Amino acid sequence: MITSVGVGVRGVRPVSVVGATVLLVGTLAGCGAGSPPPEAAPTVAGSSVAAAPGSLRLTESKSLPGGYRAESPATVRTDYPAGPQPAGYGSLVAKYTADSGGTLTVGGAWGTITDPEAVATSAIAAMHSPRDTWTVPMTDVEARDPYDAKGRLTCGVSSDWPLVTSVCLWVNHYTAGSVSFPAWIEGNPATLDQADAADRTRRIRDAMTVPK
Known part of the structure; x- marks a missing residue:
């Protein structure tokens, strides 16, 4: 099982993102060698072949x-x-900057994920630790996953002064990861709402997913 890491801007790390870092190790238990494959392999986007x-x-x-x-x-x-x-198994972490001044960190891993629901549940529970302040708790949104009809996407907003960070987590039978969009509390860049963060995460997930 897998998830990802995130890094705040200017060296500040929101605690919600620190929790996500731990998950890269802690939730891989269901992606281990020898685990049975899913009962029905999902269909790859644009193909009738699973x-x-x-x-x-x-x-x-x-x-x-x-x-x-x-x-x-x-x-x-x-x-x-x-x-x-x-x-x-494999994993990656990368940080990006936009001309608008916004930044994001995307991290994730891949393998044979036998129980995406368990991965997502474990990850969300860890991210909702008592140390974190969530102005919008991690809640499910439409995954619209072209690779897996049973894929899951959940998003929320964490506050850790002076940052407000929109975070989305996706999991399917192949990959899992999170995208963090940090913003300064005074609104530069503007904090993404849940719908906008989810839309951007879907596009990022789909753009980064490729055949081995």
């Missing part, structure tokens, strides 16, 4: 939908940081 378990991954991109450009090369790993190596 994708095999573990056949998709996330890829680094120099730019993302919304006018974001990579600040530096992504950190990509194929060695699992703790415990036995899950089959087909």
Whole structure:
């Protein structure tokens, strides 16, 4: 099972994003080697042929939908940081900046995720730790996942002065990740509402997902 990391702007890290970092290790239990594949493999977008378990991954991109450009090369790993190596595991973290002044951090991992619901539930519970202040708790929105009809997308807004961070988390049978959109509390750049953050995350997820 997998999730991602996020980093705040100017060296400030919202605690909600710190929690997401821990999940990169803590929720991979359901993506381990030897786990049985899903009962029915989801269908790849634009194809009538179901994708095999573990056949998709996330890829680094120099730019993302919304006018974001990579600040530096992504950190990509194929060695699992703790415990036995899950089959087909990989992860990446990348930070992007837009001409508008907005930033985002996207992090995620891939493999054969046998229970996306369990991954999402575990991740959300960890992100809703007592240390975090959520002005909008993580709640489900339409995933509209072209790779997996059972994919899940959840978004919320965390406040950790002087930042307000919109966070979205996606999970399907192939990949899981989160996108964090930090903004200064005085409104520069403007904080994204849940619908806008979800829309941007869907486009980022789809742009970064490719066949292995």
